[in-house]
Amino acid sequence: MTAIAPEVIEMPRPLARAQGGDHDAFAEIIERHEAMVFSLAYRFFNDRGRAEEIAQDVFLQLYRHLPMIESDSHLLFWLRQVTTRRCIDLTRRARLKPVRLEDVSELRVVDRHADPLLDRRLRQLIEELPEMQRAIVTLRYQEDLDPSEICRIVNMPVNTVKSHLHRALQSLRRRLGEQP
Amino acid sequence: MNLENDLKRALRRQSPPAGFASRVMEKVDAENDVAPGFSRAKGGLKRAPTWWRAAAASFTLAALLGGFVTHRVVERRRGERAREELLRALSIAAEKVSYAQQEVRGIGSR
Numbered sequence: 001m002t003a004i005a006p007e008v009i010e011m012p013r014p015l016a017r018a019q020g021g022d023h024d025a026f027a028e029i030i031e032r033h034e035a036m037v038f039s040l041a042y043r044f045f046n047d048r049g050r051a052e053e054i055a056q057d058v059f060l061q062l063y064r065h066l067p068m069i070e071s072d073s074h075l076l077f078w079l080r081q082v083t084t085r086r087c088i089d090l091t092r093r094a095r096l097k098p099v100r101l102e103d104v105s106e107l108r109v110v111d112r113h114a115d116p117l118l119d120r121r122l123r124q125l126i127e128e129l130p131e132m133q134r135a136i137v138t139l140r141y142q143e144d145l146d147p148s149e150i151c152r153i154v155n156m157p158v159n160t161v162k163s164h165l166h167r168a169l170q171s172l173r174r175r176l177g178e179q180p
Numbered sequence: 181m182n183l184e185n186d187l188k189r190a191l192r193r194q195s196p197p198a199g200f201a202s203r204v205m206e207k208v209d210a211e212n213d214v215a216p217g218f219s220r221a222k223g224g225l226k227r228a229p230t231w232w233r234a235a236a237a238s239f240t241l242a243a244l245l246g247g248f249v250t251h252r253v254v255e256r257r258r259g260e261r262a263r264e265e266l267l268r269a270l271s272i273a274a275e276k277v278s279y280a281q282q283e284v285r286g287i288g289s290r
Contacts, residue, residue, distance in 0.1 A: 023209075026205070027204075038195070052203075059204045060208065118190070123190055137191075138191060140187075142191040142193060176183070
């Protein structure tokens with residue numbers, strides 16, 4: 001006796017639907033990745049308004065480039081790369097003075113293991129890192145990417161990425177008063 | 181203290197302000213009101229290719245030149261027609277003057 005498997009109707013993925021002109025599917029893509037794009041920009045400028053502006057531009061650029069996106073993983077890579085490069089470019093071009101953390105209102109998820117003072121201090125120290133180190137630290141610890149993945153995003157040899165990361169951690173440890 | 185764990189916690193992702201996706205979609209909709217030089221592409225907006233814009237420019241230029249040449253030809257034909265009418269009018273007038281002269285001479289000889 002053979003069992004009849006129920007027929008599975010697979011919905012096309014949001015990317016494929018968005019590429020077919022489905023606006024709701026594109027909104028779904030935004031909702032899925034907005035926190036990642038927004039947070040990358042927010043780490044750079046510590047300004048929620050500016051981070052939103054950059055994130056909006058990145059998604060608008062994504063809309064224009066939708067036909068060139070090949071897969072979900074390509075989409076994720078593209079968003080990380082475009083956001084990071086845009087933030088680095090904007091920092092280098094304008095040499096913007098970042099907004100001090102004291103001036104920023106921030107929505108935080110309550111974590112009972114978190115030490116709010118330490119988190120604040122760490123974000124403050126990250127904000128003071130050179131832009132490339134800041135980008136690499138954010139991609140490493142916010143996005144949980146390996147140096148081999150980060151090097152493709154920032155377009156650098158993997159050893160250079162490792163070296164930037166090492167220097168950034170050394171600097172953070174030193175400034176936090178912890179010996180490496 | 182483990183710095184790497186602390187960094188992961190401090191750098192957790194944060195959500196953008198509420199309504200973010202709607203605001204992006206508003207911009208997307210605004211872009212869909214197709215601007216000159218852009219065409220609606222599958223799933224997105226794509227700038228019209230350079231060759232297409234060059235062809236459009238050539239077509240416009242050819243249409244303008246064609247219009248100009250046609251205008252010149254029509255003007256010339258109108259001028260020629262006016263000249264012919266003037267010559268015909270002069271010829272008729274000359275005939276009438278000649279006829280009048282003959283009449284005057286006839287009266288004089290009588």
